[in-house]
Amino acid sequence: MHFSIDRKYFYDKLSVVSRAISVFSPIPALSGICIQVEEDQIVLTGSDSNISIRSTILKGELNQLQIESTGSIVVESKYLLEIVRKLDCAIIDMEQMDHSLVRLSSVNGQFQLNSIRAQEYPSIDFSKPDHQFTLKGEQLKQIVSQTSFACSDKDQRPVLTGVNFHTKDNSLYCSATDSYRLARKVIALDNVEDFNITIPAKSLNEVTRSISEDDSDVLIYVDHKKAQFVFDKTIIQTRLIDGTFPDVERIIPTQYVANMEVSSSELTSVIDRTNFIRNEKIHLVKMECTPEICRIKTNSVEIGNSDEILTDCIYTGEDLTLSCNGTFMLDALRALNAQTVKLEFSGYLKPIRISNPEDSSIIMVVVPIRSYD
Amino acid sequence: MHFSIDRKYFYDKLSVVSRAISVFSPIPALSGICIQVEEDQIVLTGSDSNISIRSTILKGELNQLQIESTGSIVVESKYLLEIVRKLDCAIIDMEQMDHSLVRLSSVNGQFQLNSIRAQEYPSIDFSKPDHQFTLKGEQLKQIVSQTSFACSDKDQRPVLTGVNFHTKDNSLYCSATDSYRLARKVIALDNVEDFNITIPAKSLNEVTRSISEDDSDVLIYVDHKKAQFVFDKTIIQTRLIDGTFPDVERIIPTQYVANMEVSSSELTSVIDRTNFIRNEKIHLVKMECTPEICRIKTNSVEIGNSDEILTDCIYTGEDLTLSCNGTFMLDALRALNAQTVKLEFSGYLKPIRISNPEDSSIIMVVVPIRSYD
Numbered sequence: 001m002h003f004s005i006d007r008k009y010f011y012d013k014l015s016v017v018s019r020a021i022s023v024f025s026p027i028p029a030l031s032g033i034c035i036q037v038e039e040d041q042i043v044l045t046g047s048d049s050n051i052s053i054r055s056t057i058l059k060g061e062l063n064q065l066q067i068e069s070t071g072s073i074v075v076e077s078k079y080l081l082e083i084v085r086k087l088d089c090a091i092i093d094m095e096q097m098d099h100s101l102v103r104l105s106s107v108n109g110q111f112q113l114n115s116i117r118a119q120e121y122p123s124i125d126f127s128k129p130d131h132q133f134t135l136k137g138e139q140l141k142q143i144v145s146q147t148s149f150a151c152s153d154k155d156q157r158p159v160l161t162g163v164n165f166h167t168k169d170n171s172l173y174c175s176a177t178d179s180y181r182l183a184r185k186v187i188a189l190d191n192v193e194d195f196n197i198t199i200p201a202k203s204l205n206e207v208t209r210s211i212s213e214d215d216s217d218v219l220i221y222v223d224h225k226k227a228q229f230v231f232d233k234t235i236i237q238t239r240l241i242d243g244t245f246p247d248v249e250r251i252i253p254t255q256y257v258a259n260m261e262v263s264s265s266e267l268t269s270v271i272d273r274t275n276f277i278r279n280e281k282i283h284l285v286k287m288e289c290t291p292e293i294c295r296i297k298t299n300s301v302e303i304g305n306s307d308e309i310l311t312d313c314i315y316t317g318e319d320l321t322l323s324c325n326g327t328f329m330l331d332a333l334r335a336l337n338a339q340t341v342k343l344e345f346s347g348y349l350k351p352i353r354i355s356n357p358e359d360s361s362i363i364m365v366v367v368p369i370r371s372y373d
Numbered sequence: 374m375h376f377s378i379d380r381k382y383f384y385d386k387l388s389v390v391s392r393a394i395s396v397f398s399p400i401p402a403l404s405g406i407c408i409q410v411e412e413d414q415i416v417l418t419g420s421d422s423n424i425s426i427r428s429t430i431l432k433g434e435l436n437q438l439q440i441e442s443t444g445s446i447v448v449e450s451k452y453l454l455e456i457v458r459k460l461d462c463a464i465i466d467m468e469q470m471d472h473s474l475v476r477l478s479s480v481n482g483q484f485q486l487n488s489i490r491a492q493e494y495p496s497i498d499f500s501k502p503d504h505q506f507t508l509k510g511e512q513l514k515q516i517v518s519q520t521s522f523a524c525s526d527k528d529q530r531p532v533l534t535g536v537n538f539h540t541k542d543n544s545l546y547c548s549a550t551d552s553y554r555l556a557r558k559v560i561a562l563d564n565v566e567d568f569n570i571t572i573p574a575k576s577l578n579e580v581t582r583s584i585s586e587d588d589s590d591v592l593i594y595v596d597h598k599k600a601q602f603v604f605d606k607t608i609i610q611t612r613l614i615d616g617t618f619p620d621v622e623r624i625i626p627t628q629y630v631a632n633m634e635v636s637s638s639e640l641t642s643v644i645d646r647t648n649f650i651r652n653e654k655i656h657l658v659k660m661e662c663t664p665e666i667c668r669i670k671t672n673s674v675e676i677g678n679s680d681e682i683l684t685d686c687i688y689t690g691e692d693l694t695l696s697c698n699g700t701f702m703l704d705a706l707r708a709l710n711a712q713t714v715k716l717e718f719s720g721y722l723k724p725i726r727i728s729n730p731e732d733s734s735i736i737m738v739v740v741p742i743r744s745y746d
Contacts, residue, residue, distance in 0.1 A: 269461060307483055
């Protein structure tokens, strides 16, 4: 194996596949990047066995790839990235010295890195699943950023650690919930067969981090075992989470006793200011709402209390006093990214629906908490 | 106690005194800022009992200070800073409600914070030590940044965790060593009485972080017990480290068998590139020098090896092969901040003197390490 390539181009591709690599891999070879040099292309693979990324480099003017001889080897990801990032040359030369040693050279220097035989790298099945649909890079990024934060970070109910994607009537429903709150985005999709899958939030975040061009297409292939995201000569493949995702439609309230239209930035600032007033690490925010005045209050026996009046706020309906998790409110407000948000209240201790009047594709639900003061 | 003040001005002053406060304080009151409101000024104090910072706010146009009533209280530093930073008002109002409650108000909101009686705050002696000299803010920052990194971070020999300042013949010698390397800066001082003190590196770094204006004077007062830095209505006072600082003059070699003039940026890049090739966490760099060629090599059985030729480098004297700690070399090169650095070699396994030919005030010494390959 021997080739030379534009250093920066190579670094970018290595960075993408390295995202799949975990430092805590049980299989030693998985801490490395598998480099397969073929007649006219190089295939880079990184994996932690849950998520796998494969990037193909074809000969081209941009990358100045020259292949002297073919072969495969697995090189420790962090060392390889470090060298390729720091070498001071435009073109980097990489050559396999024997079955477990690889040499990287610039004009004045060279590095030799201990490596692992390609045979020890687990074989990863990159075959394409059946169902296919397409999203713009930006669209996929938005779905993930507006939903994945609401996933559970606890492993007690694994299915809640992922974002559920299901199709119905030419719409794609993307939902995340940790059972105390819900984020749901709905977008239109043409001619797609029905599926219902849950993708780990961690994998989705890696996918969106790897998308560099917002307006290019991302091809998405799914079946009941895995999902594949294909763009820019790169395949990102992730396992799915087993289990039935809860029916989140039932959580979304449909009848309301009151609603509030409020400046999103004001509500965000008011809640954020009280962030340090916590009870057993929970940031509990009490909303006292009447059509005359809406107050946000917090109280902690240990730290102190706060009381602030919302100024840019219209409230209609019956008087209500509700407590909810301030962190969840802030997450929802940030994800909605609205000028004005609409909060719809279904009653004391009942779910609050939060939406952006200018974007009906996305809604948030936050469940109030019982408080004792 | 009741006053109002420009929020941003107040925040800046609170930030400065809060730097002295440690989260691990054994005395509860020391986790707070002591606020003393007098007839015509406010005195803020923060301390971890090793370092203490006092800042005085006099009535002025800039701060719009209005004092309604006098009094003293101690308020938890992190909560107070959080509120003052985030409140959305130009003027903040602060009022003591009872002996352990303080209220901060803006136009639409208010916070009440549990506080501690001022009587519980330890009394700190801010009297001025005898010897006094003056440095420009920038000069002091440079002394600290060019020496303090070489202090020991281990507590075995406490005196090595500080920077030693001693005067001789109208010069101030500032030295730091962890016994494997030395950084020494010498600057001229007029009419100063002799002293020899060692100031904790941590305290010096806090002092330089608090200096906002580089060209204003910092008055420095020292005696055998403490040092005081006075600038901008702020006093930073630190205890000294007991014990005799080693005679570092003896470490600095005076006779040389070879020397190298090399581009500082090239040497830095070459060493930095090999940073990941470590043996038991030590970054060991081997320099193979002859007048014809100078190479930087590293080797680790586990990871691999590197070999790079210095191009922008002139070496004269006898052939030498030396190994030294790459991290120490990088620290020294960065602190010298030179275009070209001069390395003077006193022999195999003997100290290397590193200097900037354009700045004779500062020298570095690095002691080579015996290596077995």
